Amino acid sequence: MRRCPACGYPITGTERFCPACGHGLSSIESNITPAIDTTTPLMPAQNSRLAIASLICGVMTWILFFVPLFLAIPAVICGHLGHRAVQRGNGIVTGKGIALIGMALGYAHLVLTGLALCVLLIVLVVTV
Helix, strand or coil: CEECCCCCCEECCCCCECCCCCCECHHHHHCCCCCCCCCCCCCCCEECHHHHHHHHHHHHHHHCCCCHHHHHHHHHHHHHHHHHHHHHCCCCEECHHHHHHHHHHHHHHHHHHHHHHHHHHHHHHHHC
């Protein structure tokens, strides 16, 4: 139960003015805290599935080195989509680091594959 700050009259409803003295009660309304804590999410945070897929593809790209494009490209794409999902998730979706690691592994493998193809092309041109 609230009381009027001017006269102490008990206020039972959501009146904007005290029925006894007419004092404005808008300052009281601003001091009322919500019944539910809105600063913490109600659902537990979960890792983004796309971020996890990006990490798995990125690691498998380095394990199965002979199939670079089949796993490196999905690692990069899933990493970007997972990172975006984490940013838009409002704290409910986590896994930003997982997505970044998967993207980094995918990009590194693509760069190394590109360099290896350039070296192979130079070797073929010089020997012919």
